[in-house]
Amino acid sequence: MSHPLPRFAEPEPYGFLYLGFQAAPAQRLPVYTRTPRRRSAAARLVQAVPALVRRPDVVSVKVFRAVFIPPLPGAPRYDLAMLVRTVSVEHLETVRTCDEVSALDGEQILAGVNVARIGETDARTDGTFLFNHFTAVPGTDAEAVWRSLTGWYTTKTGVDNSTALRPTGPSSFALINYARIPAGAIRFLFGQLTRPSFHRFVRATLDDHGMHALPAFHRSIHAST
Secondary structure, rough: OOOOOOOOOOOOOOOEEEEEEOOOOOOOEEEEEEEEHHHHHHHHHHHHHHHHOOOOEEEEEHHHEEEEEEEOOOOOOOOOEEEEEEOOOHHHHHOOOOHHOOOOOOOEEEEEEEEEEOHHHOOOOEEEEEEEEEOOOOOOHHHHHHHHHHHHHHHOOOOOOEEEEEOOOOOOOOOEEEEOOOOOOOHHHHHHHHHHHHHHHHHHHHHOOOOOEEEEEEEEEEEEE
């Protein structure tokens, strides 16, 4: 089974720093509500954005709140997330260790680079954003596997954008796909899981390559650009 591949855009030239924040004790339920503790933690992150974007080595900063994270083993279950674009990959280390980032006390999920892209994920800030975390056995070309699946997603789910991030150093994940989806998290997942081709093609392809997908769905609460 094959699906026409979409047209890939030129990868973004920036470095990407993806951080997670635990505002409340980790929960097992998949739905994340806006509790007072999460609101307070979100406000603190938003207040920190101006100082970050004033740095000459930072291009943009986006803050997200989790709305739905399936209870899968190994999935990052953070209440809040931040995605920082640096001027280049070479600037990742200085931004990662700078006082402005250290003061946030977040967990680094990925420091990496955009290796492939479809459309413009950040063309809009409304809607639901998917961070899909892929684990893989050593030696797997996770990017190639991801590329082989993109045609299914663009034709079957209506996703018209995708930003694939690969770590440049040690990471729990071989690849993280950042995308804006055309529906809410539950509707999007339901649309996948009820399609036989998802199990025959997408899941089978991942299984064949020793990969697992760990999705987390977020809403944007602040964008510096």
